[in-house]
Amino acid sequence: MAVTEEHDPALGTIPRPRPGRWIDHYDPEDRDQWESAGRPTARRNLRLSIFAEFLGFSVWQLWTIVTPSLNGAGFSLSANQQFWLIAIPNLVGATLRFPYTFAVPRFGGRNWTIVSALLLIVPCAGLVVVVQNPQTPFWVMVLVAATAGVGGGNFASSMANISFFFPEREKGAALGLNAAGGNLGVAVVQLVVPIIVVIGGGLALERAGLVLIPLAVLAAVLAWRSMDNLSAAKADLGGYAAALRNRHTWIISFLYIGTFGSFIGYAGVFPTLIKNQFPEVSFDWGFIGLPAVPLTLAFTGALVGSLARPYGGRLADRLSGASVSIAAYVVMGLGALGVIAALSLGSFALFFGCFLVLFVASGMGNGSVYRMIPAVFRAGVAPGDGAGLLLAKREAAACIGIAAGIGAYGGFIIPRVFATSITSTGSLAPALLGFIGFYALCAVVTAAVYVRGRATRFAGTTV
Structure with missing residues (x-):
């Protein structure tokens, strides 16, 4: 007699996750499982997590590199206003780290990586719109800058997710790589954006947001195709x-x-x-x-x-x-x-x-x-x-x-x-x-x- 899906003992294992890529039988402290299938699974999820978190940090700090060029693009911002645009994404990002910590146990690491990556499109699209109009009210610019805080929240959910995949003896190194990969997003966005916005002459600040939108979509697609949810990930x-x-x-x-x-x-x-x-x-x-x-x-x-x-x-x-x-x-x-x-x-x-x-x-x-x-x-x-x-x-x-x-x-x-x-x-x-x-x-x-x-x-x- 054929084994139904509901009673298939292989369903929910690493080789055969349940629909939605849910793995029910995962124990990184089980050395046999870890050496056979656990380590490759953990490393695959780590690589994609680093990419998603890297983009999160890039979006989080996007206004830090765009703001100094706004007056050159026709805006008239005081020093105090410039520092508000730099500070407000950090305020929102720091605050979002607390609920983001519990998102992985609630929704699944793969699922939340998809959602959090797609959320990065919002601040990028908002930046594209406002930087092209020097008449944009300052309060609108502050609101748009605040949405970049979603990228800062990504750190907490990403670190929480990866912690469930690795055994205690390897968790420190994995979390260190994950954190460093995210931090590098700050350096890369500050290197690349000033070059992108002047290619071809002139100052096209909207490109700062446009260049990250397809990367956010790519991160969501890669997470959907290749990351996993762990049933054992509990708050x-x-x-x-x-x-x-x-x-x-x-x-x-x-x-x-x-x-x-x-x-x-x-x-x-x-x-x-x-x-x-x-x-x-x-x-x-x-x-x-x-x-x-x-x-x-x-x-x-x-x-x-x-x-x-x-x-x-x-x-x-x-x-x-x-x-x-x-x-x-x-x-x-x-x-x-x-x-x-x-x-x-x-x-x-x-x-x-x-x-x-x-x-x-x-x-x-x-x-x-x-x-x-x-x-x-x-x-x-x-x-x-x-x-x-x-x-x-x-x-x-x-x-x-x-x-x-x-x-x-x-x-x-x-x-x-x-x-x-x-x-x-x-x-x-x-x-x-x-x-x-x-x-x-x-x-x-x-x-x-x-x-x-x-x-x-x-x-x-x-x-």
Whole structure:
């Protein structure tokens, strides 16, 4: 007698997922399954997740590279208005990271990747429309810029999805690749867009949105054809609630504002700062038949910051997350001090070099703070306490998502602090001095809590 689909034991397996590409029998901790079919499945989903998240970051930061050129296209925006257009996508993106974390367990990783990729079309299309009309009301531009925040939310759902595919022993590397791939989207959009909008002469800012629309469609199609949903992907509401009650979740989130918040905040304002502070500087792409495009220099900051992230994690593995994080905050303070000196001297070379120091240090700090999370929660567990260790893992996983959302608010705070500084004093120096004080506070908190504090009270624990 033929086996009906409802009672087919092979249905829902990796080779034969249910309709909608649902896999019911998936356990990455099962070494036999992992070595035979689990690893190829996980890697396939990881590759497509990186591509989708890369596009998400690109759309999220699209206004950071378009905004400095708006006045050249006929708009009349003040510095304060420019910084609002840069900041508002980060505010929305940071906020969306919290609901996006629970979208994968609710809808499935494949399904949500399709939806989140298609949502990227909305901000791209909106940008195409508004940048072609210099009479567009500013409030409309702010609303359109806000829709770019959907790209920032992609990080949370992408990281949550990939975490379900890999075993604990390989999860760190997989999540590191996923995060780095997304961060690189900032660098690529800041490199490519200034070139695309001037090809053929003139300034066609609408191309910045047009070029990403087909890529978003491609990401959705690839996810539909080749990604998978896992029935085992369930939201750990208990672990999330426990993490919210744990003070270390909030301390780590505060510290992550100092690292990732700085990275995404500086990446957002760097093109505008170059344009406004050193308008005479240009970078000639004439050797490939293109006109001078000064803003292409800005991409190097996000690039070196993205590439530094995994090295920060590796160095933290060798030393400790706390010590590397403290060093990162110290170097960031020195970098900000160097930027103040560069502005005083009017030296673009020093300004650019010190900002690269800020990007490298913040990138390494991203990796080291994330490395601290599992160690911090594990440090409070007595040796041999199996139940405590399990809860610590659940809390650490939830903390990663919470810190990612809170840290991203730095992308809103930094542009607004710069705007206030310029509006009030006409200088960037007060804002930078404030950042230096914040980095000093982060270093002191890290040392007090995670080097000398009770968070390391059990022997053999290195945070």
